Every structure is written in C-alpha cells, then in structure tokens.
Amino acid sequence: MTTTLPAALRAPFSAGGTNVIDAQLANRLLSLALDAGGDYADIYFEFRVSADYALEEEQIRTLGRGITLGLGVRVTKGDATGYAYCEDLAWDKMAHAAKTAGQIAVGGGHAPVSITPVSQIAIPSFYAVPTPSLVVPAEDKLALLRAADKAARAFDPRIVKVEASFAESIKEVLLFTSDGRMATDVQPLMRFGVRAVAEDHGKRQSGSGGGGGRYGLDYFADAARDAAAHGREAARVAIAMLDARDAPAGEMPVVLGPGDSGILLHEAVGHGLEADFNRKETSNYSGQLGKQVASPLCTVVDDGTIVGSRGAINVDDEGYAGQNNVLIENGVLVGYMHDRLSAKHYGIKPTGNGRRESFRSMPLPRMTNTSLLGGKDDPADIIKSVKRGVYAKRFSGGQVNISNGDFLFSLTESYLIEDGKLTAPLKGVNLIGNGPEVLRRVDMLGSDFELSDGIWTCGKDGQSVPVNVGTPTVRIASITVGGTQA
Amino acid sequence: MSAAHVTEQTVKELCDIAQLAVELAKKAGAEHAEVLVRDGSELTAKVRLGEPELVQEAGSRALGLRVLRGGRRAVTYTSDLRREALEALCAETVTLAGFAEPDEYALPPDPSLLATNLPELDLYDPAVAEVDAAWALKQAIAGEAAARKHDARVTNSEGATWSRVLGATAFATSGGFVGGYRGSYASFVVEPLCDDTSDATNPKKRNGYWWTASRFLAELEAAEAIGIEAARRTLATIGSRKVETQECPIVFDPEVSRSLVGTIFSVANGSAFWRKSTYLFGKEGELIASPLVTITDDPLIPRAPGSRPFDGDGLPTRKNSVVDKGVLGPVLCDVYSARKLGRESTGSAGRGIGGNPGPTTSNLVMQAGTMKRDALLRDTGRGLYVTSLMGFGFNPVTGDFSRGAQGFWIEGGELTFPVSEITIAANFDEILKRIDAVADDLELRSSTAAPTLRVSHMTLAGTSK
Numbered sequence: 001m002t003t004t005l006p007a008a009l010r011a012p013f014s015a016g017g018t019n020v021i022d023a024q025l026a027n028r029l030l031s032l033a034l035d036a037g038g039d040y041a042d043i044y045f046e047f048r049v050s051a052d053y054a055l056e057e058e059q060i061r062t063l064g065r066g067i068t069l070g071l072g073v074r075v076t077k078g079d080a081t082g083y084a085y086c087e088d089l090a091w092d093k094m095a096h097a098a099k100t101a102g103q104i105a106v107g108g109g110h111a112p113v114s115i116t117p118v119s120q121i122a123i124p125s126f127y128a129v130p131t132p133s134l135v136v137p138a139e140d141k142l143a144l145l146r147a148a149d150k151a152a153r154a155f156d157p158r159i160v161k162v163e164a165s166f167a168e169s170i171k172e173v174l175l176f177t178s179d180g181r182m183a184t185d186v187q188p189l190m191r192f193g194v195r196a197v198a199e200d201h202g203k204r205q206s207g208s209g210g211g212g213g214r215y216g217l218d219y220f221a222d223a224a225r226d227a228a229a230h231g232r233e234a235a236r237v238a239i240a241m242l243d244a245r246d247a248p249a250g251e252m253p254v255v256l257g258p259g260d261s262g263i264l265l266h267e268a269v270g271h272g273l274e275a276d277f278n279r280k281e282t283s284n285y286s287g288q289l290g291k292q293v294a295s296p297l298c299t300v301v302d303d304g305t306i307v308g309s310r311g312a313i314n315v316d317d318e319g320y321a322g323q324n325n326v327l328i329e330n331g332v333l334v335g336y337m338h339d340r341l342s343a344k345h346y347g348i349k350p351t352g353n354g355r356r357e358s359f360r361s362m363p364l365p366r367m368t369n370t371s372l373l374g375g376k377d378d379p380a381d382i383i384k385s386v387k388r389g390v391y392a393k394r395f396s397g398g399q400v401n402i403s404n405g406d407f408l409f410s411l412t413e414s415y416l417i418e419d420g421k422l423t424a425p426l427k428g429v430n431l432i433g434n435g436p437e438v439l440r441r442v443d444m445l446g447s448d449f450e451l452s453d454g455i456w457t458c459g460k461d462g463q464s465v466p467v468n469v470g471t472p473t474v475r476i477a478s479i480t481v482g483g484t485q486a
Numbered sequence: 487m488s489a490a491h492v493t494e495q496t497v498k499e500l501c502d503i504a505q506l507a508v509e510l511a512k513k514a515g516a517e518h519a520e521v522l523v524r525d526g527s528e529l530t531a532k533v534r535l536g537e538p539e540l541v542q543e544a545g546s547r548a549l550g551l552r553v554l555r556g557g558r559r560a561v562t563y564t565s566d567l568r569r570e571a572l573e574a575l576c577a578e579t580v581t582l583a584g585f586a587e588p589d590e591y592a593l594p595p596d597p598s599l600l601a602t603n604l605p606e607l608d609l610y611d612p613a614v615a616e617v618d619a620a621w622a623l624k625q626a627i628a629g630e631a632a633a634r635k636h637d638a639r640v641t642n643s644e645g646a647t648w649s650r651v652l653g654a655t656a657f658a659t660s661g662g663f664v665g666g667y668r669g670s671y672a673s674f675v676v677e678p679l680c681d682d683t684s685d686a687t688n689p690k691k692r693n694g695y696w697w698t699a700s701r702f703l704a705e706l707e708a709a710e711a712i713g714i715e716a717a718r719r720t721l722a723t724i725g726s727r728k729v730e731t732q733e734c735p736i737v738f739d740p741e742v743s744r745s746l747v748g749t750i751f752s753v754a755n756g757s758a759f760w761r762k763s764t765y766l767f768g769k770e771g772e773l774i775a776s777p778l779v780t781i782t783d784d785p786l787i788p789r790a791p792g793s794r795p796f797d798g799d800g801l802p803t804r805k806n807s808v809v810d811k812g813v814l815g816p817v818l819c820d821v822y823s824a825r826k827l828g829r830e831s832t833g834s835a836g837r838g839i840g841g842n843p844g845p846t847t848s849n850l851v852m853q854a855g856t857m858k859r860d861a862l863l864r865d866t867g868r869g870l871y872v873t874s875l876m877g878f879g880f881n882p883v884t885g886d887f888s889r890g891a892q893g894f895w896i897e898g899g900e901l902t903f904p905v906s907e908i909t910i911a912a913n914f915d916e917i918l919k920r921i922d923a924v925a926d927d928l929e930l931r932s933s934t935a936a937p938t939l940r941v942s943h944m945t946l947a948g949t950s951k
Contacts, residue, residue, distance in 0.1 A: 059587040064561040065578065066840050070546075083542040087565040097544070103619065104541050138585045161761070197763065197883065204883045206763070247888075249911065249947035250731040280534070282644055282679055284690060362540065399876050399890070403644075403679060403693035404726070406907050408877040408890035430879040430888045430909050432947075437688065482879065482888040482909025484945040486731050 005186075009134055011047030011172040012069065012089065014184070019089040021045060023118045026176035029073070030115050033098040034178060038075035038082070038105035039113055040340075042177040043098070044317060045071045046359040050169035051134060055145035058162075063138065072359035073097045077105040079341065083362045116180030123185060123315045126322060127214040128308035132188045133168045136217055141166050144192065144220060148231035152196045155235035158242070161197035162231070166190070175319045183319040188214055189310070189466055191455060194230045198238035205244065207237025207413070211453030213310040213468070225453060237394060237413050240425050247414070247429035247483025253389035254431060254476045255382055255417065259450035260395050262469025265372045266458070267398035267407040268435035269293075269300060273327050273335075274353070274365040274460075275342035277402050284405040284436055285333060293333045294439035297375055300328040302337055304352055304368035310454035311368035311467040318354035318363050325351045328439075339365045357463035367458060371470035375445025379473035382444045384420035390481050391415045391422050392431065405435040430482040438476055446473030490527050490545075491615045492654045497666040500525055500656035503549065504666075507572050508658050511553055514576040516583075518554040518594045519660045520800075522837055523547070523567075526653035531622035533630055534645035541619045550839035553579045557588035563840040591825040599831075600663040601802040604795040607667070608788045613703040614650050614670040622648040625674060625709045632713030633678040639724070640717050644677035644693060646709075657837075663800030671791065672706060673699035676716040684725040694720030699931065701789055719873075722894070726906035728948040729895060735869035736910055736941045737862065737896065740927060742875050743936040747781060747852045749914065751934075753882045754814060755834075755845040756823025765885040765915060766814060774814045775918035778855060778939075781808040783818060783834065785848030792849040792933030798837030803848065806832050812919075818845045852936035855924030859938050862925050864899035870946060871896050872910065885914040891946075908948040917941050 013021040026043055033041040048068045054061050071094060072085040082104025084097040133141065145164040152162045168190040175183045193210035209230040212219065220226045256264060269285075277283035285293065294300070304313045304322030313322040318340045327335055338346065339354030342365055355366040383391065391414060398409030410430050415422040451470035458467045504521040511519035527545035531538070549572070550563040560582035564575050630646035649672070656666035675697040682690045696716035698707040738746060754774075758764040766774060785794050785803035797803050799821045807815040819827065820835030820843045836846025863871070876890030888911035894901040912920075925938035 059589060061586060061589060062559045062561060062842060063582040063585050064840060065582060066563040067575075068565055070565065078537075080538045081540045083540065083544075085544040085546070087546050100543050104538065138582070142585060161763075204762075204765075206881075206883050247911075249909075249945050251948075251950045280644070281642055282691060282693070286691075360544070360546070362542070397878050399878075401693065401876070403691040404682070404906065405690065406876070406890070406892075408879075408909070410877050410879045410888075427884065427886045428879060428881045428888065429886075429911070430877050430890060432876075432890045432907055432909050434688070434907060480728070480907065480909065480947055480949075482890070482911050482947040484888075484911045484913075486733060486945050486947070 006135060009049050009170055013045045013047065013174055014172065021174060023182060026118060027115050029094055029098045030176060030178045032095055033073050033075050033102045034113060036102040036105045038077045038102055040178055041073065041075045042175060042318065043071055043073050044359050045174040046171060048169060048171040049134060052165065052167040053141050053145060055149055055164040058149060060142050060145065070359040073101040074362055075101045075104055076341065080104050081362055085360050113178065115178050118176050118180055118182035121181055121183050121319060123183065123321055126305050126307050126312040126314055127188055129188045129214060129216045130218065131216045132170055133190050133217050134170050140217060144227040147227040148194045151228035151231035152194060152235040155232050156198065156239050158198045158200045158239060159196050159235050160199045163195045165193045177319055181319045183315045185315045190215060192227065192230055194234040196234040196238045198242055200242050203242055205238050205241035207234045207241060209233030210455050213308045213454035214312050215308050240413065244425045244427040246485050247426040248481055249483040249486045251478045251480050253386045254479045254481065255386060255389065255391045256471060256474040257391065257393040258446065258448045258472050259452045259470060261392060261474065262371060262452055262471040263395050263398050263456065264409050265300065265471060266367060266370050266469050267400040267409055268433065268438050270367050270370045271400050271402055272405060272435055273337055275336035275338045275346065276365050278336055279342045279345045283402050288333050291333055292331050293436055294328050294331040295442040296331040297442055297445045298328055298331050298439055299373045301326050301373065302353065302367055302370045306369045306451065309369045309451060309468045310456065313368055316352045316354045317356045318350065320350040320352045320354065322368065323352040337365045337367060339363050355465050357465055361463045364461060364463065366460065366465050367467050369468040372474065374447050374449030374472040377444045377446050379446040379448045382446055382473050382475050383417060383422065385444065385475065386417045387419060389417045390426065391417050400435065407435055408432045431479050432482055433479045438479055441477040442474055443477045444475035448472045490652055491612060492610065492652050492668040496525060497654045497656060497668055500654055501658065501664050501666045503567055504656045504658035505664055507549060507551060507576065508660050510572055511551060511576040511579065512660055515580045516553040516555060520552045521658050522550045522839060523656045524653060524839060526651060528649065528651050529617065529619060529622060530647060530649040531619050531626055532645050532647040533623060533626035535643055536627060536631065538623055539645055543619060548839045551575060551579050552842065553583045554592055554594060555580065555583045557590055557592045558583045558586040559592050559842065560586060561841060591822060594659065594661045595799050595801060595821045597661045600661060600800045601665060601796040604665050605786060607786065607793045607795055609667060609669040609701055609793060611670045611702040614672045615652055617650060629674060629676045629709035629713040632710035633676050633717040636714050636717035637721055639680045639721055640678045641681050642679040644679055646676040648674045657800060659800050665796050667795050670701050671699065672703055673697060674706060674709060674712055676713045678717050678720045680720055680724060682724045692720055692723045694723060701791060723904045726904040728907050729905055729946065731948050731950065732946055733943050734946055735866050736944045737866055737869060737871045738939050739871065739873045740929065740936060740938055742872050743939045744932065744934045745875060747850060747936045748934045749880060750781065750809065751847050751850055754808065754817050756817050756819030756827055757844050758882060759817050760823050760826035764882050770814050770816055772814060773812045775809055775812045776921040777812040778921055778924045779809050779812050779918065780853040781850065782806065783808055783847050783850045787849050790849045790930060792847065794848055797833045798835035798843040799831060801831055801833045801835065803833045806834065820845050847934060850934045851930065854926045854928035854937045857923055857925050859925045859927050862923050862938060862940060863896055865923065866896050866940060867899055869896045870905060871901055887912060887914045887917060908946055910944045910946055912944040917944065
C-alpha cells in the first residue's frame with residue numbers, strides 16, 4: 001500500500017503504535033511458550049478495523065464499524081497443537097496465553113528448542129490498493145449504494161425491492177515464529193452486494209449481483225463493474241427468473257458458464273487437495289499424487305498472487321509468501337495445498353496456504369484463488385454440442401463431503417439447453433456429483449477463462465476466509481440435476 | 487480446579503460496563519443507546535488416532551453498541567473495554583448515525599414493556615467450568631477408542647472433540663433495561679472413518695459422526711456410547727449408491743427433520759414478513775402445513791439449550807405458538823419488525839455484538855406424534871429414509887426446495903441399503919402439506935428439535951431410468 005494510514009487504522013503493536021511489539025519482546029513470549037517442551041511456536045498479532053453500510057427501501061439504513069485486536073499463540077509438539085489467544089497486549093495476559101498454549105507439550109521428554117532470532121521476510125504486494133476505502137469519507141460509499149439502488153429500479157418497473165451493501169476492512173498482522181521468521185502485512189478487503197426482488201402478477205423472484213476484492217474504490221472506475229452495473233445485474237437475474245420453469249431431474253450433460261462456476265471446482269476438487277485431509281488419509285485424493293485424477297483437459301491451480309483478487313495473499317498466516325501452485329496438470333495430480341504441519345509431514349516447502357480466520361484460530365491448509373485453466377473450445381460450440389441439458393450461470397454456494405467426494409452446488413440462474421440453444425430459465429436447482437468422477441467427465445473446455453468477481457467466502461472447521469474462483473466454459477458429459485421434473 | 491468459572495459477580499460487572507457505556511453514549515449525543523457485553527471462554531480438546539491433536543483454551547470479551555438518533559441508526563463493536571476507548575467508540579458511533587437516513591420505525595421499545603423480573607432458568611453448570619484440558623482429552627480418547635474398537639472396518643478417524651463454552655451476557659438500554667445471565671454448554675462429537683471398496687473402480691472413504699451436548703455435565707451421554715453409535719452410523723453407509731430418479735415417500739430422521747423446522751422459521755418471521763421475502767407472506771391464520779404439524783418456540787424451558795430470560799430488545803421472553811395443527815400463528819417478531827408490521831413484538835429479538843436486533847428462535851420444537859418409528863417405516867413400505875442433507879437449495883421467496891441427500895432405501899417397511907449422491911426436491915409449501923406421519927421420538931437434544939416425520943412424496947433425482 002502506498003498511502004500512509006491514519007493512526008486510528010494502524011495497529012497499536014506496529015512501529016509507531018501505542019504498544020509496540022518488537023523482536024525482543026516476541027522472543028520472550030516464544031521462550032515462555034516453549035518452556036514446557038514444545039518443538040515449535042508462533043505468535044500471531046492481528047488488528048482489524050471493519051465498516052459496513054446498508055441501504056434498504058431507498059434509504060441508508062445502518063452504518064456499522066468494528067475494531068478487533070488480539071494475538072494467538074500456537075505451540076506444536078509433533079502433530080499436536082496447543083492454542084491460546086487473548087485480546088490484550090498487557091504482558092501478563094500475553095504471557096498467560098503463551099504458557100497455556102505451551103501446556104500441550106507437558107509430559108514430553110524433549111529439551112526446549114532454542115529460539116532463533118527473527119528476521120523480516122521479504123514480501124511482494126498482490127493488493128491493488130493505492131488508497132484503502134476505509135480512509136475515504138463515508139458519503140462516497142453511500143453514493144455507491146444509492147447508484148446501485150437507482151440502476152436496479154430503473155432496469156425494469158417490475159423491480160419492487162432493492163437492498164445494497166458495502167463492507168470494507170483492513171487487517172494488519174504481525175507474526176513471529178520460533179524458527180526465526182517475522183512477517184508483517186496489511187490486508188485490505190472490500191465487497192459490494194446488491195439484491196433485487198421482481199414481482200409480476202403475484203410471482204416473485206430475486207436476483208443478486210456484486211463484487212470486490214483487495215481493491216480501493218478505484219475498483220468501481222471500470223464501467224463494467226461500477227455500482228450501477230452490479231445493480232442492473234441483480235435486477236436482470238430477478239427479471240429473468242420470473243419466467244423460470246421447474247428444473248429437470250436426473251443425469252444429463254451440464255455446461256458451466258465462465259467465472260462463477262469455479263465454485264464447482266472449489267468444492268469438487270479444491271477441498272480434497274488441502275493437505276491436512278491427505279496427511280490424515282481422510283480425503284479421496286490421499287495417495288493419488290502422480291495419478292490421473294481428472295480428464296486430461298484439466299489443469300487446476302491455486303494462485304494466491306493474482307493482484308487484487310479476493311483470495312490474494314502477500315503472506316499466509318504462518319509467514320510464508322503467497323504462491324501460484326499447480327495442483328492438477330493435464331489431469332494428473334501433482335501437488336497439494338500445504339500448511340506448515342502438512343509440509344513438514346510430506347518433507348516439502350510450505351506452499352503459502354496456511355490461513356486462519358483470525359487470531360482466535362489455528363492455521364489450516366486453505367485455498368486462495370482456485371482456477372480451472374482455459375482450453376481450446378469455442379464457448380458457443382460447447383453449448384451447440386448439447387442436445388438436452390442444463391446451462392449453469394450463477395450459484396449461491398456449494399458443499400463437499402471430503403471423505404467420499406460427494407459435492408453439491410446450488411444454481412440461482414440456469415437455463416435449459418435444447419438442441420444446442422439456451423431456451424427456458426430454470427428455477428433454483430442443485431447439481432450433485434462425486435468430485436473425482438465429475439472431473440473425469442469434463443469433455444469440452446472453453447477458451448474463455450474468467451475469474452469470478454470477488455464475492456466468495458470459504459468455510460472449513462468453523463473458520464471463514466475470503467477466496468476466489470475461476471473457470472472457462474466447461475462441458476461435463478453427465479451429472480445429476482436435482483429438479484422436480486422426473 | 488479450573489479458573490474458568492463465571493460467577494454472578496462477573497454478570498454484575500458486565501452489567502456495570504453496559505450501563506456505563508449507555509451513559510457515555512448519551513453524553514456523546516445519542517438519543518437512545520443499547521449496549522450488549524459478552525464475556526466468554528472456550529476449551530476445545532481434540533484427539534485423533536489416540537493422540538492429542540489440539541488443545542485450545544482462551545477467553546474473550548466484546549462490547550456492542552447501537553445508537554438511535556431520530557430514527558438514524560449506527561452499530562459498532564470493540565474488544566477494548568477501557569473507559570477512554572468506550573468514550574471514543576461512543577463519539578464515533580454517534581457521528582456514524584448521522585450518515586444514516588431517518589427510519590420512523592427505528593425507535594426504542596416502549597419502556598413499560600421492558601423485562602423487570604428476570605426468570606431463573608438454570609442455564610449454568612459449575613461442573614462444566616471445572617473440566618480441565620486433561621479430563622477433556624481423556625473423554626475424547628475414550629470415545630474415539632470405543633469407535634475404533636467397535637468394528638475392524640473403522641480404519642481411520644477424523645477425531646473426537648470435547649468442547650465447552652462458558653459465558654456471561656449483559657444488556658443495558660437508555661430506556662431503563664439492565665439485565666444479565668450466565669450460561670454453560672458442553673459437547674462431545676466422534677467422527678470415525680471407514681474404507682468403502684464396494685466399488686473397486688472408485689474406492690471411497692465413508693465418514694459419519696455422533697454427538698451429545700448439554701448445558702449440564704451430568705446430562706452428557708457417556709463418551710464410549712457416543713463412539714459406538716458414531717461407528718455404527720458410519721459403517722451403515724458402506725456401499726452407498728444412487729437410486730433411480732422417481733417420485734417416492736421421504737422419511738426424515740430427527741437429525742434432518744429439525745432442519746425442516748428451522749427452514750419454516752426462516753420463512754415465517756417478522757423480518758421476512760415485512761420484507762415480503764417469503765412465500766408465506768399474508769398467510770397467518772391459514773393452513774400452511776399438514777394438521778399433524780404443531781410447532782412452538784419456548785425460551786423459558788429450564789436448562790434447555792436455547793433458553794433466555796430476556797430478548798435482544800430487553801423485553802420479557804414468552805412461549806409462542808408458531809404453527810398450530812398446520813395453521814400459521816402470528817410470526818415471531820422483534821420490536822422493529824413488529825413496528826413495520828403494525829403490531830407488538832413477540833419477545834423474540836436476538837442480537838449479536840455487531841448488529842441490529844432481529845427475530846430469532848429460542849427452543850423451536852415440533853410436537854411428537856403417536857406412531858412408533860418402526861411402525862412408521864413399516865407403514866411406508868418403500869421410499870427413502872434421509873439421515874443428512876447437503877447444500878443451500880432453498881429459495882424463501884418462491885419456496886423452491888432442492889437439497890442433496892444421504893440415507894437408506896426403505897423396502898418392505900425396513901431400512902435396506904445406504905443411498906447417497908441424490909437430491910430431493912419439491913416446493914416447500916407442498917412438502918409441509920404432504921407430511922402424513924409423525925413419530926413419537928422427539929428429543930430436546932438441540933435448540934431446534936423435531937421427531938421422525940414422513941413427506942408422502944417428493945422428486946428424488948438420481949440415475950437415469
């Protein structure tokens with residue numbers, strides 16, 4: 001970031017703050033944490049300022065703001081983790097947390113490891129934020145909400161209701177590890193959302209639009225994604241869905257539209273490739289490295305370095321730089337996403353995927369921006385190739401069972417394909433399948449790769465982290481569509 | 487002894503902080519202020535394959551402030567409870583409220599309606615606070631071991647987790663309400679894993695779980711019993727397969743029928759009603775479900791997981807009828823949604839640290855029927871028994887419902903082979919009206935509870951015919 005933040009947005013633990021945590025102090029805490037015999041410790045300081053703005057019934061309804069400050073201490077002993085946190089930078093509170101986390105090692109026989117001096121790791125910057133939105137006056141953000149509301153209402157007289165929201169945050173982190181690393185990062189994030197309800201002759205439907213990422217308000221300078229464009233998109237979906245008919249039920253070909261469909265990939269394969277599940281042999285992909293796990297058309301990457309993308313990270317929450325990692329190459333499984341624990345287990349370098357929701361949680365292997373890379377087919381030809389099937393355009397989310405690979409994802413905008421043409425819009429419907437099976441059935445891949453516009457949040461073990469997804473147009477030869485028309 | 491105890495003194499301290507913040511907000515220019523303060527601690531002890539995997543222990547405090555100024559609202563929160571930090575927060579919140587537009591319905595509740603004599607609901611068990619990490623780990627080890635010993639086909643484990651939360655909540659408003667209470671909650675879950683090689687071309691792993699939870703330590707089921715039941719449930723899914731696409735009766739296990747009851751609340755509450763974002767809008771007093779369906783929301787059940795002595799607006803809580811023999815009652819409201827609908831609150835406001843209040847459930851319970859579960863299955867003959875649902879396929883505006891499902895095929899009135907990778911779909915209005923059998927097996931294990939029930943028919947999407 002190039003802007004100097006005002007004091008209210010700067011962490012008290014950073015240089016110039018009211019309660020500076022330096023390497024010397026951190027080392028004292030790390031020694032306390034390792035006192036009982038742990039073999040590794042880290043301390044993660046976090047300061048987060050967030051704000052949100054909501055419009056409903058053509059009025060600015062609520063403004064909100066929150067401040068969180070705390071630190072988490074982690075001590076590992078073999079595969080076991082002790083974790084404690086506190087919300088106070090007073091020495092006795094921090095020391096208590098360090099000792100509590102260290103208790104995991106009690107009863108172990110090893111001598112305490114020596115603490116190596118910390119050194120700042122060099123980090124690049126993948127955040128496209130010349131000026132964080134939090135320093136911009138509230139009026140500018142309220143104007144965005146009004147613009148979206150106006151555009152959605154102007155789209156069609158059948159739009160009867162519009163809700164718009166803007167959420168922004170800056171998270172500053174400071175990490176010290178007992179193996180001698182220190183990292184700091186300032187992570188901006190913002191998200192804009194619009195929901196519209198259309199009504200016609202007693203029928204009601206809703207649609208949504210939105211986007212964001214690690215941007216400032218300059219994100220809206222692009223007319224294709226300004227506030228009005230998101231408003232119109234929400235209205236367009238709501239109006240299109242007024243004519244929706246009951247979706248078919250059963251197995252059939254499905255064409256996934258570019259961008260948002262990456263959520264299928266996130267669920268179908270992404271989670272299964274997080275190394276903790278594989279280290280514990282609880283994933284379907286355990287022991288599959290080097291094997292063909294998908295159609296040879298498929299190359300899947302998890303890339304934390306996409307500038308401005310919602311899942312981008314300069315540094316992960318264990319102090320390793322964000323990276324672009326190839327997971328599946330031409331259908332062959334070539335790598336997992338690792339945190340420190342799993343990388344150690346596999347004897348490889350961490351991949352920059354150790355992430356945590358906040359100082360209250362331990363890091364886990366998590367996705368960043370996960371994509372299925374583009375292929376060679378013309379997207380129009382892909383649709384033309386389907387005699388009867390479903391075209392999936394927008395999604396509300398997905399879920400996967402890691403162990404057996406069954407996943408499900410929910411379509412909010414989809415169309416029936418009949419004789420190679422999109423015909424009727426379909427009511428909300430689910431697709432259900434098995435991850436490894438579905439990836440083997442990818443038989444056409446478009447040349448139109450798109451990244452989704454920054455709205456996704458991924459949940460795992462109760463921890464939410466911002467992510468992004470991307471795909472080109474994809475044809476899946478057969479998948480179960482969960483409609484009502486048997 | 488554990489130092490985690492929450493005492494009445496803690497509750498009093500939080501009430502004092504809440505009242506101080508209300509005063510400071512008034513001083514900063516708020517017309518009306520509402521302050522929620524929470525102090526909680528957690529202990530999580532997880533074991534995997536007999537070894538400790540995670541011990542997490544910590545406490546945290548947070549304060550949420552809502553300011554109303556001529557119908558203008560702002561909501562803020564902080565974990566910094568020092569007086570000077572609160573003063574700064576109050577000033578900032580009042581400034582923020584200035585940016586909002588006046589909403590004539592955003593007014594504090596009538597002071598005469600505020601709760602005064604708070605009921606004692608027995609929500610805190612000191613024995614839960616006495617538990618330390620070592621004891622919790624021992625429980626987890628015993629439960630997981632019981633699952634692994636139960637059957638050689640249990641080859642792996644996602645672990646066993648014993649956890650507890652303790653907390654105190656205090657709420658104060660410039661309308662004159664002040665009150666607080668403490669609570670405890672302990673839970674234990676075991677998640678075994680087995681290999682399923684029934685399809686040699688696509689070997690899978692099968693996972694399952696079982697759990698116990700209560701506010702009171704003595705009411706938890708034995709760790710070993712949980713482990714054995716978890717193993718039994720997991721093993722039963724070996725060989726799961728799809729079935730053909732068809733219309734058939736669907737029987738919902740209590741673990742999933744409670745989520746149907748939760749879905750009813752999501753379309754039958756004051757907030758969804760004033761927004762008209764529910765297919766049930768305008769249907770109070772009408773038959774919206776089978777006459778076999780009676781649902782109440784009761785926050786006053788002593789020791790129950792969802793009980794609370796006052797609501798998020800500071801109003802007294804009370805038992806409300808949600809659905810009576812299929813007829814939709816007055817929907818649950820907080821003060822704001824009630825005003826928007828031109829009526830009185832039902833005392834159902836929930837409130838988080840950083841948000842506006844909104845209607846929530848407390849103990850939302852569907853009444854048991856008279857049929858034994860086995861008799862219900864015999865009576866069904868052939869159909870699907872659902873044990874878990876996946877995904878988010880529900881549109882509250884239209885009622886369209888499509889969810890992934892896992893369970894067992896019912897044939898000859900008995901559960902036969904396990905089923906997975908299918909969806910079940912119908913409009914929610916039809917689902918509720920097609921409930922044609924309700925079993926007598928209601929248990930208040932969680933704050934939303936329901937017995938086994940049957941929907942006469944839904945579309946099951948699976949393999950092609």
